[in-house]
Every structure is written in C-alpha cells, then in structure tokens.
Amino acid sequence: MTRVVETGAAAKAAAPVSHQPRRLRRWRRERIVGLLFLLPALVYVLAFYVYPIAFNFLMSLEKYTLKTFVTGEAPFIGLDNFKRLVNNPEFWPAVTNTVWFTVGSLFFQFTLGLLIALFYQHKFPLNSILRALILVPWLAPVLVSGAIWVRLFDQDTGVINFAIHSLGYQGQISWLTDPHLSLISVLIANIWIGIPFNMVILYGGLQAIPRVLYEAASIDGASAWQGFRYITWPLLRPVSTVVLLLGLVYTLKVFDVIMSITRGGPANTSQTLNTWAYSLGFTNGFDFGLGAAAGDILLVVVFAFGMLYLRYAYRENRETAS
Amino acid sequence: MRVNRLTAIGAVVLLVAACSSSGTTPTPAGTPTTGTPTTGTPTPGTPTATPVPSVAAATTVTEWDYQNVDPQTKQWQTVLDECTASTGITIKRQSFPRDELINKVILAAQQKQLPNVLMIDNPDLQQIADTGALAPLTDYGVDLTGLYQNLIDAGTYKGKVYGIAPGINGMALFYNKDMFTAAGVKPPTTWAEVTAAAKALTKSGVYGMAFSAPATEEGSWQFEPWLWGAGGDLSKLDSPQAVQALQFWTDLVNSGSASKSVVQWTQADVESQFEAGKTAMEQNGVWNLSTLEKSKINFGIVPIPQPNGGAAPGPMGGEVATIPVNSDAATSAAAGKVVNCLLSDKEMAEWATLQAYIPSRQTVAAQAATADPNMASFVTAAAAERSRTGPPANLGPNYSKVSQPLWTAIQAALSGAKSPQDALTAAQQAAAAALAGS
Known part of the structure; x- marks a missing residue:
C-alpha cells in the first residue's frame, strides 16, 4: 500500500510536464522489476567473477607473501612483480611450452577428433556403443587418467615402452624424465583427453549437414574427397571455429593434466604458465604476488580469445536470425 | 512487488553469508580421525562430570597434522589419546596431506581460525614464525633441557623457541x-x-x-x-x-x-x-x-x-609442535599442556617406538638405542644432524x-x-x- 502512495507522489511531481503519467509509471515499474530480475545474475557475476579477477590483479601489484595472510599487510609495489616475472629465467621457457602445448593439443585433438567423427558417420554394427566408449577419456576424472598415464609412461615398467620393445626398439625411452620428452608426454595425454570433446561436437556438426547434398554431388560425379573438401569442410566451418576457440581456452587453462603427470618437471621442462604460476605462489617461497602476475598474463590471453569467441557466436546468431 | 524486492534482497544476503561462511569453515580431513578418546577422558558434551584439574575452562583443543596415512595416522592418534588421558583435555584432530597442510594453514591464518596445536615440518617453522602467527613455546613452560641442539636451532626464530618436535628423524x-x-x-x-x-x-x-x-x-x-x-x-x-x-x-x-x-x-x-x-x-x-x-x-x-x-x-627431519597465537588464554593454556605432554619423556618414547623416530631428548634417545640396534646408528647420527634453516647458512x-x-x-x-x-x-x-x- 505504501508503494502506491510513493509512486503517487512521484506521479504528482511529474504531472505538470508529463501528459502520460500512467505510462511513465508503468515504464518505471517495469524498469525496476527488470533490474530486480537482473540482480541475482549481477550479484553472481560480481561475487564470483569480477571480484576474484580484480583481487588477483590487485595482488599482482602487491608484495603479497605468507606474512600478508597473518598481518594483512601487502605493500603496493607497482609493476615490480611483472618485471621480476619477465626477468626470471624460467619465464620464456614457460611461455614457449604453453604455446607448443596449446598448438599441439588443438591440432591433434581437432584432426583426430574429426577423423573419428567422419568414421562414425558410416553405419556399422555397434556404432553407438563404440561412440559412447570413445567418451571415456573425457568422462574419467583427470587425476585418475593422469595417474594411469604415469604408469603407462614409466620407463622401466610402463606398457608403452614394453610395446615399443616388442616392436624391436631396444633403447629405453624416458617419457617423463627426459627433459626433451616430458612436454611431449603430457601433450599426448592431453590430446587423448581432448579428442572426445572434439569428436562429439564435430559429429553433431556432421549430422546437421543434409544428406541430399552428398547425393547430388555424387550424381554430378564428385569423389569422396571432393565431397569432403567442397561440402563437409565449408559447412562444418562454423562448428569447427567454435570447437577450436573453446578448445583453445580449455587448453590454456590445463593444469591438472600436467600436475598429475609431471608436476611441470623434470627441472621445469613441462611447466606451462599455468602450472608455473601455481608453483610461484605455493611452492616457491609463497610469492603470491608473483604467481598472480603470471596468472594475469594468462587471464588476458584467455579473455582476448573468449571475446573473439563471443563476437563470433554473436555474428553467427545474427546471420542465422536474419 | 514488495515481496519480489524482499526476496531479491534476501537472496543477496544469503549469498554473501554463504560466501563468507564457506571461507571460514575448515574442511574436514580426507582421513577421518581414528580412535575415540580412551576411557576416563572428558567428552565435549559433559565437561562438568569429569575431574578436570586446574584448567579454568578449556577442555578441548584443536590439532592439525599431516600424519594422514597409516600406520602414522593411527600411531599419532595413540599418542594424542594418551595425552587426552593424562591431561583431561579432549583433542579434536584433523590430518591433511603434507602438501595441503601448509595451504590450509595459510587460509586459516587469514581467517584467524588456526588450530590450537599445529604440527608442521621443521623447515617450514621459521617461515610461519616470521609471520607472527605462532606463540613462543617458552610462554607455556615447555621444558627444553636435554634436547638435541640442532632441534632447538631449527625451532628458534629471533631468539625464541616456537616449535619442538617430539621425535626427530634422519x-x-x-x-x-x-x-x-x-x-x-x-x-x-x-x-x-x-x-x-x-x-x-x-x-x-x-x-x-x-x-x-x-x-x-x-x-x-x-x-x-x-x-x-x-x-x-x-x-x-x-x-x-x-x-x-x-x-x-x-x-x-x-x-x-x-x-x-x-x-x-x-x-x-x-x-x-x-x-x-x-x-x-x-x-x-x-x-x-x-x-x-x-x-x-x-x-x-x-x-x-x-x-x-x-x-x-x-639434515634433521621431524614435525614440530607449535602453538598458534590465540586470543583465548584458557584455550592456549590447554594447548600448552597438550604440547608439554607430547614432549614429555613418556610420549616421546612412545612416538619414537611406534613411528621409528629418534626421541628428541638425548637421555630418551639413548634408551631407544639400547632397545633396538638398528636405531642405534641413527641415534649416533642424530647429534651431528643439521637444521636446514640453521647454521652454517642460517x-x-x-x-x-x-x-x-x-x-x-x-x-x-x-x-x-x-x-x-x-x-x-x-x-x-x-x-x-x-x-x-x-
């Protein structure tokens, strides 16, 4: 009831200028209702996204150490953490590793995922059961997969070396302890984990391509390759772009795969920016400011590609809408 | 309208409350604490019914450690149970994996939710003492006589002893x-x-x-x-x-x-x-x-x-008992009693035998050496062990x-x-x- 009095007063004040007090009142009310509906989402985003990111950024400008947690003192030191980060001899190797890890993962996950998706386009017995089984790497907890990969890669007792031995190679491959191989080993594991995701989405994309196009093409005498090159590939492009952009963001933030298999070792040779940021904060003298700075760099990159994805998705939506 | 606004505000309040409380609640350990207190010990529910000696109020202290795998979990619990029996103070224990404990400590320090007794790895002690989160053990009358000097070195920060291990290893x-x-x-x-x-x-x-x-x-x-x-x-x-x-x-x-x-x-x-x-x-x-x-x-x-x-x-190994700073004097006093019990000759010998550690007091260590010839060589080596944080690099x-x-x-x-x-x-x-x- 009080509300009516309130708005009534507001309407009275507006009356001399407005000829449509009723409509104005309704507009205002709708706007407030709209804002209220928006509020939960807004609070959620502020509390769980904006606040932590802003806090992380602030941390990267501070001398934030173990002591800070007890005393609450975190002196502002400007861009000092970033300078120390870039001057750290482990910085560029971590960046290079991140790039190789990401590019390698995307390339092989996509290619193999697409090949498998194409394979499952054919009708054959047990197709759907096998397709479900392919999902296992994606469904299994990463830490479990990681622990299994550690066993598989073991140089003395691992299945992989055993298989290579039985093929006739007599040397011992130190998958996890050779500084030249450690990154490749975690890469292999990550590709294996990522294939199902690529496969499922690309399979969906393939299913959406009308069969009649292929029939028409084959009547015109197109080969299987031409069918793929001129029908599948262009029509799959929107789905491919989404898969690659999402895959990029997923891969940049990969942490558990590396932590569970090599912990970034030996001697930081499989360290990516992500795992390195963690080690700076939690294992290397508790320099949380420095770790936050490394995290910031990654965040900016992920954010940029995230925006790219959103822009792309928006454009696609408009195109389909019109 | 009004209802809508109220629910929205209510939701916000709940959300904020949820955020803050989720930060303060310590997560229970993956390993459940084994063994209930032995007979004759007070339970939190009935403090008046038990003959607690002079301690004013506190009959319960919290304790964190990283002895989270068997047999260590059980062995450490045995020692804690014995201290509950002798001091009348209930010890609420939580164990975490070694790597996780320090992270828990950091968060707890920020929330002022540190346990009353904290067992940490000795090279971490200096770092944590440096933050000001720990109280000197001497404030609680901990007896330092006859301990290995390297152990005192490891536990000393700026002239005060903040942590002593009941048993050391090498x-x-x-x-x-x-x-x-x-x-x-x-x-x-x-x-x-x-x-x-x-x-x-x-x-x-x-x-x-x-x-x-x-x-x-x-x-x-x-x-x-x-x-x-x-x-x-x-x-x-x-x-x-x-x-x-x-x-x-x-x-x-x-x-x-x-x-x-x-x-x-x-x-x-x-x-x-x-x-x-x-x-x-x-x-x-x-x-x-x-x-x-x-x-x-x-x-x-x-x-x-x-x-x-x-x-x-x-290097000298071992987990040191510390008493984090706590505004509640009675609880801290109880924590002091528990630590004194852990460092008593009896419990020291018990822990050393169960866990195959070297007792921290040289007289007790000598007895352990006579009891087990394998242990003897470690006891001999213990005196020459160095604290990783102490001399010569300091x-x-x-x-x-x-x-x-x-x-x-x-x-x-x-x-x-x-x-x-x-x-x-x-x-x-x-x-x-x-x-x-x-």
Missing part, C-alpha cells in the same frame, strides 16, 4: 644383505665404494642404488647429506663441493646404477622399490625401520658417507628460497637438461635473486 643407506652377499660386495663407506657397489649390484630388473629427487623439498632434503658431506653449504650452491656432490648423483643415474625415474620418485616410492627387491641399496629415512623390521627383507644400515669416509652430516625463514632452486638444479642435472655445474650456477643465481627480492 637418513642412512639401507642395503639388501642377501644381494650384497651374493655379489660379494661389502657395504660402502666412501663415495667411490657407493659407486662401485651400485655398479656391481645393478643387473636386469634391479638397480644398485635408489634415492628420491622429485621437484619438492624432498629432493633437496635427500641431496643435503651429500652436499654437506662434500663440504658444501646452502649459502653457495655453485661451490666446487656442491658440484662434486651433484656430479656424484648424476653419474649414478647416467651409468645406469640408479633409475632415471629418481626425479619422480618420492621417498615412499624408493622404499617400495627396496621392499620389492628392485634396488639393492636405498637412501631413506629412519621411519622405514618400523615396516622394514617386519618385512622379509634382510637389510643392513650404513651411514651416508663423506667422499673419503666417515659419516656425512644429514637461512631462517628464507630456506625455501634456496631449497627450490636447489631441487630444480638437481632435476636439471639428473635428467640431463644441464650439466651439474651449469645447473648449480643457475640455481645460485636464482637463489640470490629470490633472497634479494625478499
């Missing part, structure tokens, strides 16, 4: 007597003999030597006896002596006498290799005695040697800033990424930079 070389006899090899007493023995004992499926060099504190800890034995020191990681020590380890791996997997193995992994007969010799800690003595392995123990003979000084709270570059260098050399010299030069630079930044 490392030695464990060797498989049967394998040594079969190969006609004598237990090594110099570095050259270690190399020769490891080489002679390596055959298909069996390595001559095993140690642990992961990218954690464990890697530095295992390397330190060799570093110090060669005459090197943590204050200069690229000294010729340090290079000599790392070269020695690297040669063991490169010659195939030790597995390349040592850069991944934890000490527990090394122990399983030894117990499975996959390695003839292992560098490991005294705590393995409790399982080895029950196993079928016919083993012997020799000290980790200096290059030309004589036992090398090793790194104090900065120990981890040197330890981390050191374990990275060890990994680089053992994996072949760098030569021992290059790896240690880089480590010294990294350590100097980290120390300058502090």
Whole structure:
C-alpha cells in the first residue's frame, strides 16, 4: 500500500510536464522489476567473477607473501612483480611450452577428433556403443587418467615402452624424465583427453549437414574427397571455429593434466604458465604476488580469445536470425 | 512487488553469508580421525562430570597434522589419546596431506581460525614464525633441557623457541644383505665404494642404488647429506663441493646404477622399490625401520658417507609442535599442556617406538638405542644432524628460497637438461635473486 502512495507522489511531481503519467509509471515499474530480475545474475557475476579477477590483479601489484595472510599487510609495489616475472629465467621457457602445448593439443585433438567423427558417420554394427566408449577419456576424472598415464609412461615398467620393445626398439625411452620428452608426454595425454570433446561436437556438426547434398554431388560425379573438401569442410566451418576457440581456452587453462603427470618437471621442462604460476605462489617461497602476475598474463590471453569467441557466436546468431 | 524486492534482497544476503561462511569453515580431513578418546577422558558434551584439574575452562583443543596415512595416522592418534588421558583435555584432530597442510594453514591464518596445536615440518617453522602467527613455546613452560641442539636451532626464530618436535628423524643407506652377499660386495663407506657397489649390484630388473629427487623439498632434503658431506653449504650452491656432490648423483643415474625415474620418485616410492627387491641399496629415512623390521627383507644400515669416509652430516627431519597465537588464554593454556605432554619423556618414547623416530631428548634417545640396534646408528647420527634453516647458512625463514632452486638444479642435472655445474650456477643465481627480492 505504501508503494502506491510513493509512486503517487512521484506521479504528482511529474504531472505538470508529463501528459502520460500512467505510462511513465508503468515504464518505471517495469524498469525496476527488470533490474530486480537482473540482480541475482549481477550479484553472481560480481561475487564470483569480477571480484576474484580484480583481487588477483590487485595482488599482482602487491608484495603479497605468507606474512600478508597473518598481518594483512601487502605493500603496493607497482609493476615490480611483472618485471621480476619477465626477468626470471624460467619465464620464456614457460611461455614457449604453453604455446607448443596449446598448438599441439588443438591440432591433434581437432584432426583426430574429426577423423573419428567422419568414421562414425558410416553405419556399422555397434556404432553407438563404440561412440559412447570413445567418451571415456573425457568422462574419467583427470587425476585418475593422469595417474594411469604415469604408469603407462614409466620407463622401466610402463606398457608403452614394453610395446615399443616388442616392436624391436631396444633403447629405453624416458617419457617423463627426459627433459626433451616430458612436454611431449603430457601433450599426448592431453590430446587423448581432448579428442572426445572434439569428436562429439564435430559429429553433431556432421549430422546437421543434409544428406541430399552428398547425393547430388555424387550424381554430378564428385569423389569422396571432393565431397569432403567442397561440402563437409565449408559447412562444418562454423562448428569447427567454435570447437577450436573453446578448445583453445580449455587448453590454456590445463593444469591438472600436467600436475598429475609431471608436476611441470623434470627441472621445469613441462611447466606451462599455468602450472608455473601455481608453483610461484605455493611452492616457491609463497610469492603470491608473483604467481598472480603470471596468472594475469594468462587471464588476458584467455579473455582476448573468449571475446573473439563471443563476437563470433554473436555474428553467427545474427546471420542465422536474419 | 514488495515481496519480489524482499526476496531479491534476501537472496543477496544469503549469498554473501554463504560466501563468507564457506571461507571460514575448515574442511574436514580426507582421513577421518581414528580412535575415540580412551576411557576416563572428558567428552565435549559433559565437561562438568569429569575431574578436570586446574584448567579454568578449556577442555578441548584443536590439532592439525599431516600424519594422514597409516600406520602414522593411527600411531599419532595413540599418542594424542594418551595425552587426552593424562591431561583431561579432549583433542579434536584433523590430518591433511603434507602438501595441503601448509595451504590450509595459510587460509586459516587469514581467517584467524588456526588450530590450537599445529604440527608442521621443521623447515617450514621459521617461515610461519616470521609471520607472527605462532606463540613462543617458552610462554607455556615447555621444558627444553636435554634436547638435541640442532632441534632447538631449527625451532628458534629471533631468539625464541616456537616449535619442538617430539621425535626427530634422519637418513642412512639401507642395503639388501642377501644381494650384497651374493655379489660379494661389502657395504660402502666412501663415495667411490657407493659407486662401485651400485655398479656391481645393478643387473636386469634391479638397480644398485635408489634415492628420491622429485621437484619438492624432498629432493633437496635427500641431496643435503651429500652436499654437506662434500663440504658444501646452502649459502653457495655453485661451490666446487656442491658440484662434486651433484656430479656424484648424476653419474649414478647416467651409468645406469640408479633409475632415471629418481626425479619422480618420492621417498615412499624408493622404499617400495627396496621392499620389492628392485634396488639393492636405498637412501631413506629412519621411519622405514618400523615396516622394514617386519618385512622379509634382510637389510643392513650404513651411514651416508663423506667422499673419503666417515659419516656425512644429514639434515634433521621431524614435525614440530607449535602453538598458534590465540586470543583465548584458557584455550592456549590447554594447548600448552597438550604440547608439554607430547614432549614429555613418556610420549616421546612412545612416538619414537611406534613411528621409528629418534626421541628428541638425548637421555630418551639413548634408551631407544639400547632397545633396538638398528636405531642405534641413527641415534649416533642424530647429534651431528643439521637444521636446514640453521647454521652454517642460517637461512631462517628464507630456506625455501634456496631449497627450490636447489631441487630444480638437481632435476636439471639428473635428467640431463644441464650439466651439474651449469645447473648449480643457475640455481645460485636464482637463489640470490629470490633472497634479494625478499
């Protein structure tokens, strides 16, 4: 009831200028209702996204150490953490590793995922059961997969070396302890984990391509390759772009795969920016400011590609809408 | 309308409350606390019914440790139960995995939710004392007489003792007597003999030597006896002596006498290799005695040697009991009583026997040595052990800033990424930079 009095007063004040007090009142009310509906989402985003990111950024400008947690003192030191980060001899190797890890993962996950998706386009017995089984790497907890990969890669007792031995190679491959191989080993594991995701989405994309196009093409005498090159590939492009952009963001933030298999070792040779940021904060003298700075760099990159994805998705939506 | 607004506000309040409370509630440990308090102990529900002596109010204290795997979990619980029985104070225990405990401590410190008694690894003590989160043990009348000096060194920060371990530990070389006899090899007493023995004992499926060099504190800890034995020191990681020590380890791996997997193995992994007969010799800690003595392995123990003979000084290991600062005086007093009980001769001996640790008080240690000849060699070595944070490098709270570059260098050399010299030069630079930044 009080509300009516309130708005009534507001309407009275507006009356001399407005000829449509009723409509104005309704507009205002709708706007407030709209804002209220928006509020939960807004609070959620502020509390769980904006606040932590802003806090992380602030941390990267501070001398934030173990002591800070007890005393609450975190002196502002400007861009000092970033300078120390870039001057750290482990910085560029971590960046290079991140790039190789990401590019390698995307390339092989996509290619193999697409090949498998194409394979499952054919009708054959047990197709759907096998397709479900392919999902296992994606469904299994990463830490479990990681622990299994550690066993598989073991140089003395691992299945992989055993298989290579039985093929006739007599040397011992130190998958996890050779500084030249450690990154490749975690890469292999990550590709294996990522294939199902690529496969499922690309399979969906393939299913959406009308069969009649292929029939028409084959009547015109197109080969299987031409069918793929001129029908599948262009029509799959929107789905491919989404898969690659999402895959990029997923891969940049990969942490558990590396932590569970090599912990970034030996001697930081499989360290990516992500795992390195963690080690700076939690294992290397508790320099949380420095770790936050490394995290910031990654965040900016992920954010940029995230925006790219959103822009792309928006454009696609408009195109389909019109 | 009004209802809508109210629910929206209510939702916000709930959300905020949820945020803040989720931060303060300590998550229970993965390992449940075993064993309920023994008979005659007070339970939190009925404090008045029990004959608690002079303690004004507090009959319950909280305790955190990282003894989260059996048999240690049960053994430590036994000691805590005995202290509950003798002090009348209920101890609410939580154990976390070792790597996780320090993170829990950091968060709890921020929320002012630290436990009343906190058991931490001794090289971490200085760092945590440096934050001001701990109270000096002497405020609670902890008896320091007769303790090993290196233990007091490790627990002393700026002239005050903040943490004392009921039991300390150290490392030695464990060797498989049967394998040594079969190969006609004598237990090594110099570095050259270690190399020769490891080489002679390596055959298909069996390595001559095993140690642990992961990218954690464990890697530095295992390397330190060799570093110090060669005459090197943590204050200069690229000294010729340090290079000599790392070269020695690297040669063991490169010659195939030790597995390349040592850069991944934890000490527990090394122990399983030894117990499975996959390695003839292992560098490991005294705590393995409790399982080895029950196993079928016919083993012997020799000290980790200096290059030309004589036992090398090793780092002192062990978890120290600390009392975090707490505004509630009664609870702190109760925590003091519990710590005093943990450090009493009786509990010290109990813990040492259960867990195969060296009792921290020299008189108690001497008794343990007479009881178990295997323990005797560790007790002899204990007096020469060094605190990692103490002299001669006196790194104090900065120990981890040197330890981390050191374990990275060890990994680089053992994996072949760098030569021992290059790896240690880089480590010294990294350590100097980290120390300058502090």
